[in-house]
Amino acid sequence: MNHSVHASSWRSYRRRCRPAAGEVAFQVVVEQTDLWVVAQSDLSGAVQKAVNECRSALNAYIALRPEFLSSLGPLEADEKAPDIVQRMIHAAWTCKVGPMAAVAGAVAQWVVERCVDLSRNLLVENGGDLFLHSTRERIIGLLVDPSKSMGLGLRLKPEEFPCALCSSSATIGHSLSFGRGDLVVARARNAALADAAATALSNLLKTPDDMSLVMEEARRLSSHGLGGVFAHCGEKIGVWGKMELVALE
Numbered sequence: 001m002n003h004s005v006h007a008s009s010w011r012s013y014r015r016r017c018r019p020a021a022g023e024v025a026f027q028v029v030v031e032q033t034d035l036w037v038v039a040q041s042d043l044s045g046a047v048q049k050a051v052n053e054c055r056s057a058l059n060a061y062i063a064l065r066p067e068f069l070s071s072l073g074p075l076e077a078d079e080k081a082p083d084i085v086q087r088m089i090h091a092a093w094t095c096k097v098g099p100m101a102a103v104a105g106a107v108a109q110w111v112v113e114r115c116v117d118l119s120r121n122l123l124v125e126n127g128g129d130l131f132l133h134s135t136r137e138r139i140i141g142l143l144v145d146p147s148k149s150m151g152l153g154l155r156l157k158p159e160e161f162p163c164a165l166c167s168s169s170a171t172i173g174h175s176l177s178f179g180r181g182d183l184v185v186a187r188a189r190n191a192a193l194a195d196a197a198a199t200a201l202s203n204l205l206k207t208p209d210d211m212s213l214v215m216e217e218a219r220r221l222s223s224h225g226l227g228g229v230f231a232h233c234g235e236k237i238g239v240w241g242k243m244e245l246v247a248l249e
Contacts, residue, residue, distance in 0.1 A: 017036065017038065017125075019038045020121070020136065022040060023038055023039065023040055023121060024038070024039065024040075024041060024042055025037065025038045026039075026042050026043075026044055028044055028047045028048050028051060030048060030051045030052060030055060031055065033051050033055060033107060033126070034126070034127065035047065035051065035107075035108070035111065035124055035125065035126050036124075036125040036126075037111075037122070037123065037124050037125075038121070038122070038123040039115075039118075039119040039121065039122050039123075040119040040120070040121055040122075041118075041119065043115055043118055043119060043122075046114075046115050046118055047111055047115055047124075050110060050111045050114040050115055051107070051111060053114075054084060054107055054110045054111070057082040057084055057085065058082075058084065058085065058103070060082075061081055061082060061085045065078070068085070068089075068099055068100070069100060070098075071098045071099065071100075072097070072098040073096070073097070073098055074089070074092045074093040074096060074097070074098070074099070075089055075092065075093075075098075075099055076089075077089055077090065077093070084106050084107075084110055085099075087102070087106050087190070087192040088100070088102040088103060088106050088192050088196075090192070091106075091190065091192035091193045091195070091196040091197075092196050094193065094196065094197075094221065094224045095193070095196040095197050095199070095200040095221065096200060097196050097199050097200050097203070101195060101196045101199040101200070102191075102192040102193070102195045102196040102199075103195070104126040104127050104128075104129040104166070104195055105126070105129040105131065105164055105166045105191035105192055105193075105194050105195030105196075106191055106192040106195065107126055108124040108125070108126040108129055108130060108131040108164070108191055109131040109162075109164060109190075109191035109192070111124045111131075112124050112131045112132075112133050112162065116133050120133065120134075120135050121133070121134050121135055121136065122134075123138070128143075128166075128167040128169075129164075129165075129166040129167060129191065129194075129195050129198075130164065130165045130166070131162065131163075131164045131191045132156070132161055132162060132163050132164075132165070133161050133162045134156070134158065134161045135158055135161075136158055137155065137156065137157050137158060138155075138156045139153040139154070139155055139156075139246060139248070140153060140154045140156065140165055141153045141248060142154060142183065142185060142230060142232075142245075143183070151247065151248055152245050152246070152247065152248060153245070153246045153247075153248045154185075154187075154230070154243060154244065154245060154246070155244040155245075155246050156244075160242075162189065163187065163188075163189065164187065164188050164189065164190065164191035164193075164194040164195075165185055165186075165187055165194065166185070166186050166188075166191060166194035166195040166197070166198045167183060167184065167185045167186075167198055168183075168184050168186075168198040168199045168201070168202035169182060169183050169184070169202065182232045182233055182234075183230070183231070183232045184198050184201045184202040184205060184214070184229065184230070184231045184232075185198065185229065185230040185231075186198040186201065186218075186226060186228070186229050187226070187227045187228035187229070187241065187242065187243065188225050188226050188227050189225060189227070190225055193221075193224065193225050193226065194226070197218075197221050197226050197229075200217070200221075201214050201217060201218060201229060201231065204217060205231060205233050207233065207234070208233045208234040208235065208236035210233070211231060211233065211236050211238040212238075214229070214231050214238060215229070215231075215238050215240045218240045218241065219240065222241065226241070227241050227242050228240060228241030228242045228243040229241055229243070230243055230245070
């Protein structure tokens with residue numbers, strides 16, 4: 001594994017990941033896709049195969065429909081598109097964003113669904129977007145500032161898996177955001193939806209005064225499967241839905 005790939009400051013959170021007893025953590029990189037995986041054994045080969053299949057499907061579709069890559073708004077549904085593309089288009093339409101806003105979460109879920117038979121405990125992180133399948137309780141840290149320690153975490157119980165947690169930020173990482181919020185984390189069973197929702201909500205969060213608007217939109221998206229939201233902007237924090245926060249030492 002090439003640990004220098006995730007050495008940038010905004011990916012330093014990966015060094016704080018502590019696999020449970022009987023688990024290992026490893027990285028899989030395929031071109032622009034950079035995954036951090038926790039599993040019961042090193043599944044690098046299976047994960048890489050799943051990523052290659054996923055990327056092939058996406059690249060082939062983009063070649064036929066280039067606007068899928070560039071559009072910042074929803075696209076019409078395409079019943080002949082690959083499954084992962086359809087998931088992204090539907091999530092984007094629901095959240096009123098471009099389909100690529102859902103790509104990281106969709107890829108993470110794709111990998112877990114194809115590898116979970118090899119490891120019932122399987123967590124895949126893709127640039128701050130996670131899809132998790134677990135038989136035990138997990139605490140997921142919420143990183144507002146990469147230069148500081150994580151003060152808050154989200155508790156997930158065994159019966160709550162599988163679960164997606166996707167994030168968007170105007171100050172961390174390289175994702176496109178039209179807002180100014182420090183962090184928005186969206187929770188759902190569907191990772192494409194969680195990813196698109198995190199982007200849409202982050203776009204709304206331009207000042208701390210926008211927090212009520214963000215929570216209102218989160219409630220609207222609950223009818224489409226959004227389960228919870230954590231948002232941070234300046235000195236204000238907003239929490240909606242099923243988000244059991246815990247203090248981290």
